[in-house]
Amino acid sequence: MSTETTDAIASTEETPPAEPERASIDPHQTRRAWLLIAPTLVTLAVVIGYPVVRAIWMSFQSDETIDPQTGLFVEGGFAGLENYAHWILQQCGGQACPPGTNAASFWDTVFITLGFTVVTVAIELVLGFWFAIIMNGTFRGRGLVRAAVLIPWAIPTAVTAKLWYFIFAFDGIANSLMGTSIVWFSDKWAARAAIVISDVWKTTPFMALLILAGLQLIGQDVHEAAKVDGASAWQRFWHITLPLVKPAVVVALLFRTLDVLRIFDLPYIMTGGGAGDGNDTTTLSILVVNEIRSGFNSAAALSTLTFLLIFAVAFVFIKVLGADLSQDVKER
C-alpha cells in the first residue's frame, strides 16, 4: 500500500477543500471564467456542434436519386422522417427493404452491438474486479504488474485487431494451444467470440485500474475492525468493499459501456463486419460507415440514432445507477 500510486490517489482525497468561503459567486470571477472557457466552447462548437447540427439536418433530407427518365441526379429535398423509417421500420421506398441491404440488417446490428456490449462489459467487470483485488494485495513486483496491465491499454486497437487476428488464424497459436481446429472468422459465433476476447483483453486492465483506485480509498482499518467483529472474508467483501467501491465501479462500467456501444476498429479490421460474407459481426458504427457509400442522408439518420442510443444508455446509468461524474466539483 505504499507505492506512489497509492500515495498520489490518497493525497487526492485528503486535500482539504480549497477555500470553502468562496461559495458566494463573484461576478468578476464569472466573467474571467467564461473568458478562459471561451476557446474550448468555440473549438467544441466547430468540431462537434457543427457536425451534430449538420447531421441532424441531413437526416431529414432525401438522398439524391437518379431520375429514371433522364438519368440525372435529382436533389432529394425535405424527407420528413423517411430516413428514420428507413432504418427503424426497414422501409425502402414504401416497401420492406430486401434482405442484404444495410437497412434490412438494422435491428440485427442493434442487437449484435448490444450483445457485444453486455457480454464484454460483464466479463470485464468480473475479471477487472479480480485483477484489482489481486493488485490491491501485498506482493513483490508491483511495478511489473502495473506495467503489464498498461501494455494492452497502450497498444493501438488497430494493432490489437491484427495481433488477435494472427492469434486466431487457423494455424495460429490459439488453435494450437487449445488443440482445436476452429476456423475462427468463418463461423459467426467463433468470430464474435474472437472479437469479445480481443476487446476483453485490451480493456480489462483499464477496468481493473479504475476499480483498484476505488479499492485503495478503503482504509485497512475498516477491514480490520470488521475482522475483529468476526466478519468473514465474503461478508467483508459484500458489506464493506462492494458498497465503498460502487461509485468507482459504476463510472468504470459507464465508460466501458459507452465504448463498446461505439465499437468499430476490432470487428471492422478482424472480420470486416461479417463472418464469411454475412453481417454477423456488424456493429452500429460499421453500419454507419457502410452506409456513407450509399447515401449521406440515410447515414446521417443512422448516426443520429446511434448517438441517441448512446446518450439514452448514459442517461440511464447516471439516473438509475447514480454514476456521479462531477461529484468532486459539486463538493467545492
Place this chain on the structure above:
Amino acid sequence: MATSTDTATTDTRGSESDRKPPGKPTAPWLKTLRTYTGVAIIVIWGLGPFYWMGVTAFRDLQFTFDTTPWPTHVTWDNFETVFSTARGNHFGRALVNSVIISGLTTIVSMVVGVFTAYALARLEFRGKFIILGFVLAASMFPGVALITPLFELFTNIGWFGTYQALVIPDISFALPLTIYVLTAFFRDMPWELEEAAKIDGASPGQAFRLVILPLAAPGIFTAAILAFITAWNEFTIASQLSSDETQPVTVAIASFAGAQPHVEPYTAVMAAGFVVTVPLIVMVLAFQRRIVAGLTAGGVKG
C-alpha cells in the same frame, strides 16, 4: 465516505446471525501462493500476446506458424518488408503522418484545454455545471456520428484527405479528455501558493505563469501524453477521412498488403505493430505512475 463506512461496519456487527466464529485462518503460505498465482496470471495476460507479437515480428516468413514459445528463425527481414514501398505500402510516411496528426491534436487540445481546466478547477462561476456536463457529453460522443457530416463537408471544401481533416475530428475527443485530466490535477495543487504570490504583489496572470504553471507541469505533461496516445491510436475516423498520402499508421497497418493478394503477411504486420507499439510502451513504462493517476483521476470519487 466516513458515514457510509460506519454504516457498513455497524451493519456487519449488528446482524448477530451472520456472525461466524472466527474459523481456521487460511495458512499464510496458501495466501501467498494464491496472490502470486493471480499476479502471474495478470502478468501473462498483459505481456503474453505482446510477447507473441514480438516473437513473430522477428521470425522468418517461412516459419510464420511455428509455435515454439521462444524466438526461433530470428531475422530482420520483416522490418525491411514493413518499410519497403515495393508493394505499395508507405509505412514510413504513415509513421510521419501519425506524428504530425497526433502532435497537432495534442498541441491544440492542450493550449485550448488548459485554460478551461483552470477555470473549472479553480473558479466559482455561474454555469459551471453546464460546462462540465458539456465536456462530459462531448467525451461520450460517438466518433462515427462525426464521420458523415465531415465526410460531406471536407469533400465539398476540398479538404478531404488533408491533415486538418484528420486533426479536427481528433480534437473532438482529445480536448474533453485533456480538460478532464487537467481539471482533476489542478484541483489537487497547492493553490495557497498562488494566494501567497498575489499577496507578494503578483498579478493573477503572473501568479499563474510563474507559480502555478511550473507546479502544474507534471499534470500537463500527463494530459499531453494521454491525448497523444489517444490520437495516435485513432482508427475509425482516419480510416474514412484520410487519403493514401495522409493516412496514419493505424490505417496503414489495417490495410497492409503482402506479396500475394488475399494472403495476410502476418510476420510483416506483426513487425509493423511492433514498430508502432514499442515507442508507446517505452513512454508508458517511463511514466506509468503518472499515467495511472491520470487515467483514474477523473473516474474515482471518494
